Amino acid sequence: MLKLVRQPRFDVRERPFVVIWEITRACDLACAHCRASAIAARNPAELTLAEGRALIDQVAAFEPPRPLFILTGGDPMKRPDLMELVAYGTQQGLAVALSPSATPLLTPEAIVALRSMGLKAISLSLDAATPERHDAFRGVSGVFERTLKVWDTARECGLKVQINTTVTRFTVEDLPAIARMARERQVLLWSVFFLVNVGRGERLEPITAPQCEDVMNFLCDAGAAIAVKTTEAPHFRRLVIERALLARRGLDVASLSPGDLYGRLKTGLGPWPSSPRLRRAPADVNAGSGFIFISHTGAVHPSGFFPLTVGSVRTRPLAEIYRRSPLLRALRDPQALGGRCGRCEFRLVCGGSRSRAFALSADPVGEDPLCAYEPGSFPLAEEVAEALAAESVSI
Ligand code: SF4
Numbered sequence: 432m433l434k435l436v437r438q439p440r441f442d443v444r445e446r447p448f449v450v451i452w453e454i455t456r457a458c459d460l461a462c463a464h465c466r467a468s469a470i471a472a473r474n475p476a477e478l479t480l481a482e483g484r485a486l487i488d489q490v491a492a493f494e495p496p497r498p499l500f501i502l503t504g505g506d507p508m509k510r511p512d513l514m515e516l517v518a519y520g521t522q523q524g525l526a527v528a529l530s531p532s533a534t535p536l537l538t539p540e541a542i543v544a545l546r547s548m549g550l551k552a553i554s555l556s557l558d559a560a561t562p563e564r565h566d567a568f569r570g571v572s573g574v575f576e577r578t579l580k581v582w583d584t585a586r587e588c589g590l591k592v593q594i595n596t597t598v599t600r601f602t603v604e605d606l607p608a609i610a611r612m613a614r615e616r617q618v619l620l621w622s623v624f625f626l627v628n629v630g631r632g633e634r635l636e637p638i639t640a641p642q643c644e645d646v647m648n649f650l651c652d653a654g655a656a657i658a659v660k661t662t663e664a665p666h667f668r669r670l671v672i673e674r675a676l677l678a679r680r681g682l683d684v685a686s687l688s689p690g691d692l693y694g695r696l697k698t699g700l701g702p703w704p705s706s707p708r709l710r711r712a713p714a715d716v717n718a719g720s721g722f723i724f725i726s727h728t729g730a731v732h733p734s735g736f737f738p739l740t741v742g743s744v745r746t747r748p749l750a751e752i753y754r755r756s757p758l759l760r761a762l763r764d765p766q767a768l769g770g771r772c773g774r775c776e777f778r779l780v781c782g783g784s785r786s787r788a789f790a791l792s793a794d795p796v797g798e799d800p801l802c803a804y805e806p807g808s809f810p811l812a813e814e815v816a817e818a819l820a821a822e823s824v825s826i
Pocket residue numbers: 665666669771772773775776777778781782783784798799802803804806
């Protein structure tokens with residue numbers, strides 16, 4: 432059977448697929464969902480340039496294929512040594528990507544200079560389809576227009592561009608228009624982030640679990656024309672498998688009884704290619720399992736949305752923390768999962784958002800409340816078992 436989920440080609444218990452370093456928490460925007468509750472001034476306790484180089488050496492020391500190395504913030508442009516960090520990471524053999532804020536610091540000249548230092552990719556945030564709505568979400572006017580300009584410059588100088596969109600009740604109806612923009616502007620990847628209520632995001636209203644199913648069904652449809660992945664919603668992988676198995680029986684999304692929101696989002700997409708075969712779901716990584724986050728002060732977290740610390744790169748090697756942390760090991764163990772996630776037949780390719788489970792229940796292995804799935808309710812149980820066997824996983 433064809434594999435339906437992309438799997439890393441190595442053991443994610445030994446090395447991460449993605450390493451994200453928050454090089455500063457300083458930022459001039461005031462985004463409503465900011466995980467970091469960023470402020471304008473830099474923290475004097477940030478990792479220094481020398482410590483950053485030492486961290487890069489550690490990331491580069493993982494066996495090939497080396498992790499994707501993402502520099503984030505705050506706003507990474509607030510660090511005057513950003514160019515040096517990008518150049519050093521590139522020299523050490525890492526694919527370096529940047530997740531900047533669209534502030535006046537992000538000039539076309541800076542983007543071209545970053546590219547010349549070896550930067551491979553850039554991710555830009557687009558949470559709404561109009562300047563008014565996006566700028567209201569970001570807390571500063573002019574961000575929408577600047578984002579589009581940066582997008583153009585990045586494409587022109589050969590950077591891969593990923594667009595990040597945060598789904599909340601405020602932004603959800605904008606998704607079709609953002610999908611159309613992403614297609615028109617030939618985005619490399621659309622990363623749709625499902626809110627975790629941490630930082631300033633604690634004040635935002637998330638969508639409900641049934642609405643999340645509607646959004647993910649919509650994203651399945653959008654995926655016929657653009658590459659789509661979800662962040663903090665690994666149950667998208669469950670839905671991709673469900674949709675693929677239904678399609679093999681000649682059935683479509685109607686069998687999943689989607690709600691009104693799906694109908695509105697689908698209609699908003701307008702004319703759109705339909706794929707004879709669904710794209711494979713994004714890679715099977717989750718907080719602490721293929722994915723690791725280092726804060727501006729060197730604290731290591733399972734993800735940027737998971738406040739528990741599992742060590743510090745100032746005092747212990749990253750590889751040792753990653754491989755041996757009891758919390759990370761628990762997060763990687765599907766048998767440790769509780770609630771519906773613990774009973775779910777899809778848990779080996781999903782496992783739910785560990786960050787959200789912790790944010791809402793203080794239980795890192797509890798169920799993900801943004802998933803509406805009742806374990807065992809998908810009718811094609813034999814096909815599910817066969818599909819999961821093809822993923823080289825067993826229950
Ligand atoms: S119940 Fe948990 S493991 Fe199952 S699909 Fe939902 S989030 Fe994933």
